[in-house]
Amino acid sequence: MRRSKKHKMSEYLIKENGYSRMFDSIFQNQIHELSKQGKSIRDIARKLGISRQSVRKYMNGIQQPKVHVQDSFNNYLKINRETIKELFFEMNGHCVPLLRKLKESYDGSANLRGLQIFC
Known part of the structure; x- marks a missing residue:
């Protein structure tokens, strides 16, 4: 059919x-x-x-859209811009180890692609 x-x-x-x-x-x-x-x-x-x-x-019933966790991570990146910049150069421009380092200080969910776009 x-x-x-x-x-x-x-x-x-x-x-x-x-x-x-x-x-x-x-x-x-x-x-x-x-x-x-x-x-x-x-x-x-x-x-x-x-x-x-x-x-x-x-x-x-129509549900309200979920708040994106990515927005809070982007805010975290903007607030800590200088620290992230220094860490980025320490890691020779590699975002994966930088993400691991950031996860130690950031409580929420952090995604690699968002970090790559930011860098």
Whole structure:
């Protein structure tokens, strides 16, 4: 059974045009109404032209985006710019040993790629 492009297209257009928050609440209301009527997830998805996974997401409520740990690591790098610069030259420009050294003083999650971009 082949799915039509209509299902993915409506959700794509909604997200692409920047109306996602407004449509999120509209979809959520419609989905809750249809589920109260006893419609299945598949029926709701067909009726609204969205994926079943999206229906499940709206039924569970839209979750707030997670705060990225990378942002706090970037702030740490900016605050300690001079120290990191000295350590970078000590390590002959290699970020892997520098990352190991930084993990000793930094409590959070540090990623190599973020450090490479910073250096």
